[in-house]
Amino acid sequence: MTDNTPSLWTLAINFAFISLFAIGGANAAVPEMHRLSVVVMQWMNDRQFADTFALAQMAPGPNVLIVTLIGYHVAGIAGGIVATAGMCGPACIFAFWFARVWDRFKHAKWRIVIAAALTPLSLGLVAASAYVVTRAAGQAPKALAITAATAVLAFTTRLNPLWLFAIAAALGLAGLV
Amino acid sequence: MSESVSNAPQPSAQTPTLAQILVSFSLISLYGFGGVLAWSRRIMVEERRWMTPEEFNDAYALCQFLPGPNIVNLSVVFGSRVRGATGAAMALAGLLLPPVVIVTVLGMLYASYGEVAAIGQALAAVAAAAAGLLIATVVKMAAPLLRDWRNPGLVVAAAAFAAVGPLGWPLPWVFAGLAPLSVALAWWVRR
Numbered sequence: 226m227t228d229n230t231p232s233l234w235t236l237a238i239n240f241a242f243i244s245l246f247a248i249g250g251a252n253a254a255v256p257e258m259h260r261l262s263v264v265v266m267q268w269m270n271d272r273q274f275a276d277t278f279a280l281a282q283m284a285p286g287p288n289v290l291i292v293t294l295i296g297y298h299v300a301g302i303a304g305g306i307v308a309t310a311g312m313c314g315p316a317c318i319f320a321f322w323f324a325r326v327w328d329r330f331k332h333a334k335w336r337i338v339i340a341a342a343l344t345p346l347s348l349g350l351v352a353a354s355a356y357v358v359t360r361a362a363g364q365a366p367k368a369l370a371i372t373a374a375t376a377v378l379a380f381t382t383r384l385n386p387l388w389l390f391a392i393a394a395a396l397g398l399a400g401l402v
Numbered sequence: 403m404s405e406s407v408s409n410a411p412q413p414s415a416q417t418p419t420l421a422q423i424l425v426s427f428s429l430i431s432l433y434g435f436g437g438v439l440a441w442s443r444r445i446m447v448e449e450r451r452w453m454t455p456e457e458f459n460d461a462y463a464l465c466q467f468l469p470g471p472n473i474v475n476l477s478v479v480f481g482s483r484v485r486g487a488t489g490a491a492m493a494l495a496g497l498l499l500p501p502v503v504i505v506t507v508l509g510m511l512y513a514s515y516g517e518v519a520a521i522g523q524a525l526a527a528v529a530a531a532a533a534g535l536l537i538a539t540v541v542k543m544a545a546p547l548l549r550d551w552r553n554p555g556l557v558v559a560a561a562a563f564a565a566v567g568p569l570g571w572p573l574p575w576v577f578a579g580l581a582p583l584s585v586a587l588a589w590w591v592r593r
Contacts, residue, residue, distance in 0.1 A: 244470045246573045251471040252536065256566045257573035264570070272526075276516065279529035280508050286431045286501025287438045289471035293502050297509040305506050309498065316470020317478045321490055324479040327464050338592060340467050342584035345547060345555030346577075347466070349562025352540045356567035359533040368530040375534025380542065386535055390528050397527030398520055 231266065233307045236296055240311035247316070249347025251289040255354035258295060259361065268299045275361035283390055289313065371396065417484050418452055420492045426450060427477055427496030438473045438497075446480065453480070473497065554587040 239261055247254035255278065262268045269277070277298065281291035289312055296308025330336045359372055375389050418426070426445055434441045439462075447458045461483075465475040474497065481493030515521050547553055558580055565576040 243573070246577050247470055248577075249466060249472070252539075254573065256570075260570065260572065273516075275529035275533075276512065276525050279525055279532045280512060281505065282532040282535065283528060284501060284505045284508055285434055286505065287434070287471055287473045287497065289474060290501055290505045293505050294509050294512075297506055298513070302506060305502070305509065309502060313471065313474050313494070313498065316468065316475060317490070317494060320465065320468050320470065320475040320478045321482050321487070323468060324464065324482055331460075334592070336467075338588045339585060340463065341555070341592070342558075342581070342588035343467060345553075345559040346562050346580055346584050348540070348543050348547060348555075349559035349580075350566055350573070351536070351543060352559065352563040353565075353567030355533065355536040355540050356563070358529075358536055362529040362533045363526060368526065371527055371530040372534040372537070375531040376537040376541075377534075379535050379538035389531050389535065393527040393531035394524040397524035400523060 231268075231299060233300060233303060236300060236304055236308045237311035240292055240296075240308045241315050244312045244316045247312075248343050249351060251287065251291065251312075252354050253347055253350035255291070256350070256357045258291065259357050262295055262299075263361075266299075268295070271361040272363075273298070275358065275363070278358050278361070279390075282386070416452075418450065420485055420488060422450075423481055423485060423489055423492040424496040427481075427493045428500050431497045431501050434473075442473060442476060452484065554591060555584065558584040558587065 243254050243257050243261070246257060259274055263271060263274050277294045278291055281288065281294055284290060289309070292312040293305040293309045297305035300307070359369075362368055362372065371393050375393065378384060378389060379386065430438055430442045430445050443458055446452050447455055453461070461476060461479050462472070465472045465479060468475045474494065477493035477497045478490045481489035481491070483489075485492070512525075516525070544559070547555055547559065562576060562580055565571045565580075566573055
């Protein structure tokens with residue numbers, strides 16, 4: 226826990242707001258989560274943010290669980306639950322409502338145009354996430370080498386990501402990073 | 403409820419019960435290391451045959467289009483289509499509850515042992531690897547767009563990257579600026 230512990234309300238509202246811009250998945254909103262937690266509120270430092278992202282990726286379940294970890298870090302178990310509810314609640318209610326009207330607009334031109342417009346935006350945001358996470362993980366040559374090697378392996382092979390994490394953890398334990 | 407039943411996918415073999423929804427979304431979530439999409443497709447389409455591939459693609463397209471975490475939205479859309487609001491709640495509970503418990507335990511361990519030098523080193527290396535994994539995802543996502551270098555979407559993607567990444571601008575402002583531009587470009591291309 227940090228000195229500037231926010232109220233649970235602050236957590237819920239901030240993550241509900243962020244969820245509105247998570248177009249293309251939770252990873253699109255990682256830079257905004259980083260800006261909120263590290264730059265604006267200073268709940269954690271870069272190192273802790275990178276660790277949090279890594280823990281969320283190592284754990285089973287959807288990527289959105291990074292929010293649970295941030296919430297837990299700042300306000301304990303209640304914080305984790307509230308942050309998760311904030312990130313998922315409004316979005317789920319909207320999805321529930323919108324799924325009912327969706328079929329009506331399946332072939333509407335505006336729907337096709339908006340879907341086509343969101344794809345590149347989402348790509349740019351996830352690319353920004355990769356930038357933010359890489360920078361937070363550290364600029365030491367060894368860390369960058371692991372990042373580059375993992376990127377190449379993940380792109381060229383179909384290895385389960387857990388193996389890549391296990392190899393990286395072993396290298397880290399051996400003191401090579 | 404009645405509306406969601408009338409929207410229910412017709413060609414699927416059978417309608418799952420609430421308990422089946424809860425259990426299968428828990429499994430999807432627990433199997434899904436580093437992304438849940440592949441497992442949700444495997445279980446819902448290939449194993450249980452609750453959705454046809456076309457229905458799955460359509461539901462996923464809808465969820466990419468909605469704000470919020472994709473797979474969370476997908477669980478709600480699927481649950482509501484087969485079993486109304488209760489089905490949506492079951493799917494959501496199955497998807498989120500088990501991993502939230504696991505990740506909270508990881509958070510506790512991190513709070514206690516994150517400062518231990520060896521753990522810190524291992525985690526730093528995994529953080530670097532996790533960043534690499536995300537880079538690979540970006541490259542895969544970019545491939546269809548890069549096939550046509552005149553695609554105006556590339557400008558939007560590059561601008562979103564620069565503004566939110568290296569420049570560190572707030573996402574809501576960037577979104578407010580780029581979303582209308584991207585819609586205008588997409589409209590212009592398809593006019």
